[in-house]
Amino acid sequence: MAKKILVADDEPDIVKMLSMRLKAHGYEVIAAFDGLQAVREAYKERPDLILLDIKMPAGDGYTVFENLKRSVQIRLIPIIFVSALPPREVEEKVVQLGAQGFIAKPFDSKELVAKVKKVLGE
């Protein structure tokens, strides 16, 4: 069965591009366009991985992250942050929080896919 990836980004075009790329690699993609939706979809769909933007309306990436980590069932889902914020300032912080990684925008799709595969243990 195809693995499920939740892509949460308030920019629909980013979601569109990422969906296309990930589907091409055989993943099932669920989309969320704000923080609240991301949390709801995470509970409902129980994805195998979440790609999480930081700057989003209705709960930024950090809030979503904290929220998900509070639930016993959801907390084990790996999360990779994807953001345009300066990597130097953010990368260390999200790794310390317990995220599986950070990808800076504009990203290199090969690196992104490689990281996704690595986190999913493929």
Added chain:
Amino acid sequence: MLKEKTEERSKTLEKRVEELTAQLAKANKELEAFSKGLEEKVKERTFELSILYELSNAISYTLDYQKLMNIIMDSLYKIVDYDICASLIYNEHSADITVKPAHLQCSRFAQEVQNNLCEATLLLTGEDIHKKEISTFVIPPGSDTEPQGIPAAPISRSRPEEERDFTRIRSFFNLPFIVGSEVFGMINVSGCKETLFPEERLRILYTIANQASDAIGRLRTIIKTEKSKMDSLVESMLEGVIMLDERGEIVVLNPQARKMLGFEDHQKVTSKDLYDKLRSAEIGKEKEKEKFRSGLGNFPIVQEMVLPHEEGSKTLHCEMIPVKGSEDKVMGISMVLRDITREKEIEQMKNEFISSISHEIKTPLAIIKEAISLVMDEIPGKIIEPQRDVLTTAQGNIGRLSNIIEALLDVSKIESAKMKLDIRLVNMSELIKNTVSDFKYMAEQKGILLDYEVSQGKVDISCDPDKTRQVLVNLISNALKFTPREGRVKVICKEEEDEVIVSVEDTGMGVSEENIPNLFDRFTQFGRKPGPGEKGTGLGLAISKGIVELHKGRIWAESKLNKGSKFYFSLPKSSSEKIEKNLEK
């Protein structure tokens, strides 16, 4: 009978001769005494004249009150054997008192002679000196003005320590300073002896007082006109100006300085108020206060300080320079203040703008980049070779745009002092070796010989490895960019006593001499080739400079047009301590 008569006659004659001789002797004696007295008088007169001459000479050339008073008092001392002398000069608001005791024992009369002066002034003019701001200056005994070849005083001086009774002042003399009909001061001469002022001395005392009045009057006029010139100049300046004298008292505080420091328009500002205000500033503090007082230190001191102010804080640019009088004597300090709050705000706005716009650009850029790579990876469908070629060009330019954004972010970080260094102990030789090897392929492609020369063994230095590498990458890629085929690029690392100097030398097109100083400015590009090829951001060297300076190092260039360039940067050894301090700021 005749004999008797003759005898009597001769006796009378003898007596007469005796009488005459005696008279002659007496007259002779008187004459001698008279001429002696005359000689004395001439001697004394010559002395008086020479003193007046010396005095008028000395006071014509001094513009320093204290010095002038000292000269006058010295001259007086040659004429009157005083024990303590004091002068008072006043204007509308303030009074200057100078006290000069002749002997140490007399210093305790200082207050008494001051009171005498004030009382005499009150009696003579109705002016109450105690209502003015009085500054007192005491010239210690023994600090005479230099001798000027004056004949020794004919007045015999008693040895004061042995014979004089220093219990109280027994005689004193006040001479007013008058110009026209205006009294503006007084000089007091006091002694512990009862008869200090013989009649014949009074005349020359008056003369000296008159001379002194003239000199002081002249000095006052000069100072007044100069001061009013200065005042109107200083008042109309856009900069804040503060001047302190050698005692640290405020001499000038112009309206702009008042405004900048947050003092009311007519508020009386004491030097203490000023120091308190400066002490409340974010930078500077105690150290600067000491410098005001001592008038020493490394001048000019230029610094920025942030002052708490009613409407938010104010950033002031402050420059301090010593005010020097004759013979390089420091007479005080002047401070020029410039309010750069607005400039700082605009600078910050600009940096925030760059930073936010850069982030805003990154998202659409990510979308475009991914869209192109999706097409090139043929995910939406097959493409043909010419299409791939076009998209490759697009992709290359997206990379370029990303670089510009990163560079802009770096520049704004450096300018807003937000760039932080992650200091580690780095082996410079190793860093150079690795960086150069990253460029090997690129150099080979361009047919350029790229090599390095580092000293044997480890060259350990405290620096941010990523940032230092960034500088090296900038310099090497610039060198490769501007060096033609068959050229050569060489990286050299030299260890000096207290710094490590890295240079990147090329055989490229070079930069003309007049452009060298501008090389490290933002958006400066020299020798940019038209047509296809890599194009820089014009920010690389500006960023490199920022990084090197953050490390307290230096960066510079040597170049000859069409011969090549050599870029250097140095990092100080054992600089970690300094850098940490810098980071705290």
